Amino acid sequence: MSVKPRLKVILYWHMHQPEYRDRRNNAYHLPWTYLHATKDYVDMVAHLEAIPEARAVVNFAPTLLEQIDDYARQLNEYLHNSTAITDPLLASLAEPVLPSSAEQRLGLLKCCLRANEERLIKRFPTFARLADYARWLLKNPESLMYVSDQFLIDLLMWYHLAWLGETVRRSDVRVKRLQDKQEMFSLHDRREMLTIMAELLAGVIPRYRALAEKGQVELSMTPYAHPIMPLLLDLKSTHEAIPDAPLPHLPEYPGGEDRVRWHIEQGIKSFEHYFGIRPSGCWPSEGSVSEATVRLVGEYGFHWLASGETVLRNSLAAAAPAISDNQESCIHKPYRLVDSQPVIFFRDDGLSDLIGFTYSEWHADDAVANLISHLETIVSECENEPNRVVSIILDGENAWEYYPENGFHFLQALYRELVAHPGIELTTYSECLKNHCNVTDLPQLVAGSWVYGTFSTWIGEADKNRGWDMLGDAKHTFDAVIASGKLDDEHRRRAEMQMAICEGSDWFWWFGDYNPSESVTDFDHLYRLQLSNLYQILGSEPPSYLSESFTHGTGAPAMGGVMRTGKKQ
Numbered sequence: 001m002s003v004k005p006r007l008k009v010i011l012y013w014h015m016h017q018p019e020y021r022d023r024r025n026n027a028y029h030l031p032w033t034y035l036h037a038t039k040d041y042v043d044m045v046a047h048l049e050a051i052p053e054a055r056a057v058v059n060f061a062p063t064l065l066e067q068i069d070d071y072a073r074q075l076n077e078y079l080h081n082s083t084a085i086t087d088p089l090l091a092s093l094a095e096p097v098l099p100s101s102a103e104q105r106l107g108l109l110k111c112c113l114r115a116n117e118e119r120l121i122k123r124f125p126t127f128a129r130l131a132d133y134a135r136w137l138l139k140n141p142e143s144l145m146y147v148s149d150q151f152l153i154d155l156l157m158w159y160h161l162a163w164l165g166e167t168v169r170r171s172d173v174r175v176k177r178l179q180d181k182q183e184m185f186s187l188h189d190r191r192e193m194l195t196i197m198a199e200l201l202a203g204v205i206p207r208y209r210a211l212a213e214k215g216q217v218e219l220s221m222t223p224y225a226h227p228i229m230p231l232l233l234d235l236k237s238t239h240e241a242i243p244d245a246p247l248p249h250l251p252e253y254p255g256g257e258d259r260v261r262w263h264i265e266q267g268i269k270s271f272e273h274y275f276g277i278r279p280s281g282c283w284p285s286e287g288s289v290s291e292a293t294v295r296l297v298g299e300y301g302f303h304w305l306a307s308g309e310t311v312l313r314n315s316l317a318a319a320a321p322a323i324s325d326n327q328e329s330c331i332h333k334p335y336r337l338v339d340s341q342p343v344i345f346f347r348d349d350g351l352s353d354l355i356g357f358t359y360s361e362w363h364a365d366d367a368v369a370n371l372i373s374h375l376e377t378i379v380s381e382c383e384n385e386p387n388r389v390v391s392i393i394l395d396g397e398n399a400w401e402y403y404p405e406n407g408f409h410f411l412q413a414l415y416r417e418l419v420a421h422p423g424i425e426l427t428t429y430s431e432c433l434k435n436h437c438n439v440t441d442l443p444q445l446v447a448g449s450w451v452y453g454t455f456s457t458w459i460g461e462a463d464k465n466r467g468w469d470m471l472g473d474a475k476h477t478f479d480a481v482i483a484s485g486k487l488d489d490e491h492r493r494r495a496e497m498q499m500a501i502c503e504g505s506d507w508f509w510w511f512g513d514y515n516p517s518e519s520v521t522d523f524d525h526l527y528r529l530q531l532s533n534l535y536q537i538l539g540s541e542p543p544s545y546l547s548e549s550f551t552h553g554t555g556a557p558a559m560g561g562v563m564r565t566g567k568k569q
Helices: 032-050 062-081 088-094 102-111 117-121 125-139 141-146 149-162 166-171 173-181 187-214 229-233 235-240 256-275 291-299 309-318 349-361 364-381 404-420 429-434 462-484 489-502 506-510 517-538
Strands: 007-015 056-060 217-221 304-307 335-337 343-346 389-395 424-426 440-442
Touching: 007 032, 007 364, 007 404, 007 429, 032 062, 032 166, 032 187, 032 404, 056 062, 062 088, 062 187, 062 256, 088 102, 088 149, 088 187, 102 125, 102 141, 102 149, 117 125, 117 404, 125 141, 125 149, 149 173, 149 187, 166 173, 166 404, 173 187, 187 217, 187 256, 217 256, 217 429, 229 235, 229 256, 229 291, 256 291, 256 489, 291 335, 304 429, 309 343, 309 440, 343 389, 343 429, 349 364, 349 389, 349 404, 364 404, 404 424, 462 489, 462 506, 462 517, 489 517, 506 517
Parallel strands: 007 056, 007 389, 007 424, 056 217, 304 343, 335 440
Antiparallel strands: 335 343
């Protein structure tokens, strides 16, 4: 009696943060890289280390790797050589003398409230009490003069304690001691906290690299600054999924193909620097693909890439006359665009969004049982498809803030139950290809991303289009200055890096009324700062419009806007 092949399931975690630094002075404007590192990146690797039979694919954006490395270096230098820390929030935790001005202190209060109320603040009664007082002070700033440094120290300590991984909280006796102390933290306590964080930050990249070297994890990369490659190649590719979407005044992004190649090549260099190997796979920023993008990525020897389910569905619908009904019956298999090299795997939006948006409110065992039930249904419905591969792809950092105890129980059960299930094989994309999985031809690919199968998150709305026009202006100036030959090698290198940062996708994600005002304000400011810095490096006067805010948010999206569902709800 023949044994039925097991259902191949791939957990693909994407780790990404944009460039928060002002590279002129290395000052960080937002703390999310180091906070997610000490909470989420360490937890995600620890769960895999705890279950050696588990497998996963993990993607790192190069700009994230560089910032993790920089934070680790800064903390080490601060602790051992007394050099300055360039992140203001982290520096406030570290420096013996706290900021003295009312404006700076109010800023600290606001920073220390930027955390999930239920899961990160209310979980710890002392932190909750301090947070209540901080909110009162923000409404009554005239009372700030009566607030002691000790209050600020305790608030800072609890904020950073809350932003530690659950695996750290359960295993590090120093963390337990600090939590048990609850208040009146000393300078020694603060230094101990920094030591813990320094160790965690320094260990992130080596721990993932070690799992990759053991074959337990496959690591993949994203082009350097996380650009939407199809849009750099052709802004009009927007119309493949949304024919009537308004476009920027910019008719095309100047020199787009050269810029895409630069991002890919620089991304490969960064990946090889940190992990010592050349990546086999690529997560095109936001799963954004087009036929031109897939073929260009293939030129660099990538064996596979991944995108969103709706991209596949749009493509199958467009190519319907050229394919059989049977091909449409099961989306859980690899495809290859005709006349291209990389194999494309597509996200199961339903299962991925359950983890990202639904299971955080469930008991962990019930959530994992429900997920496995869905997988068993796929086995049944695709029983005539021996080549099935289910891709569960999602943000590897932002979801866990909404789970009890940073998703500890869910992730522990998820890996344990998937490994133990007799009908499921937890694997990686390269293992699938190594085992000669059958690849289905895809006659046509409709350009889009993992979000709704379109590019609407980054283009097609007034503020987003304005951002593209501003970027186009900067790129024209960049091209003219580079062509003039007036920059020396060092300034040219800095200009290329700064141009890349401005081309990142995150700025456009946040532009527009759908998003919360605080985040829109942050990214509006950062984008204009990055563009201004580019003009300064080029020796050109920045346009006057960069001194004015151009986008405002009033929305209240799920998960604060840091995550989206794959399908429109």
